[in-house]
Amino acid sequence: MKESKHVQLNVTRWNKWANSYDGKGWRYVYLRKAQSSLISLLNIKENMNFLDIGCGTGWAIGQVAKLVDYKGSFYGVDLSPRMIEKAKENFKVNNNFHFINANSESIPLDDNLFDIIICTNSFHHYLNPNKAMKEIFRLLKPDGKIFILDPTADYWFIKIIDKIIKLIEPGHVKIYSTKEFESLLINAGLKYIGCKKTITREKVHIGEK
Ligand SMILES: C[S@@+](CC[C@H](N)C(=O)[O-])C[C@H]1O[C@@H](n2cnc3c(N)ncnc32)[C@H](O)[C@@H]1O
Secondary structure (H helix, E strand, C coil): CCCCHHHHHHHHHHHHHHHCCCCCHHHHHHCCCCCHHHHHHCCCCCCCCEEEECCCCHHHHHHHHHHCCEEEEEEEEECCCHHHHHHHHCCCCCCEEEECCCCCCCCCCCCCCCEEEEECCHHHHCCCHHHHHHHHHEEEEEEEEEEEEEECCCCCHHHHHHHHHHHEEEEECCCCHHHHHHHHHCCCCEEEEEEEEEECCEEEEECCC
């Protein structure tokens, strides 16, 4: 699929979702649980630079900031302009929160900026995963850490789900296996530390620059 078509499909889909994204339906409860599971793995300290790629309306950023009494710089990037508008609205009183409408494959921020980058339930939508991973490498400080939470195709039924989603959702790209995540991280220059299962049975893949 052409890059521009893929971007357009995803923007349309996620702009629509943005209107209800802070709701209380089962889908959102599930996503919040998954994000909480990842957050419990972070060794977040005061005055860190933190980034969430594919941040949606910014919920995880708010939770992480709360853990350190809002001391630090908190960034969110998302492809959907509407998700970013909502995130800005949600955190308008926090002047150390920055939300940017951009593609994960080309993020307009400086090199070596972040102590921690997270990405939750978003990576499987990226058309060029190697490009996105190289951006993560560029943006992390030396020793900075990346935590990617995503469904992981280590079992036959997830591989079948991946095939079904591809048929019904044209903006979907691929659910990766642990081995593929490891290769993606290593090819971008990152160390693959390992992975942890979440309560939602997805996996968090952890890497370090
Ligand atoms: C299922 S939502 C997950 C949002 C949030 N991270 C969460 O866990 O609830 C996927 C998000 O990824 C964003 N997204 C999809 N493709 C993207 C891309 N290429 N670059 C940046 N964000 C992207 C979508 O706009 C959407 O907000």
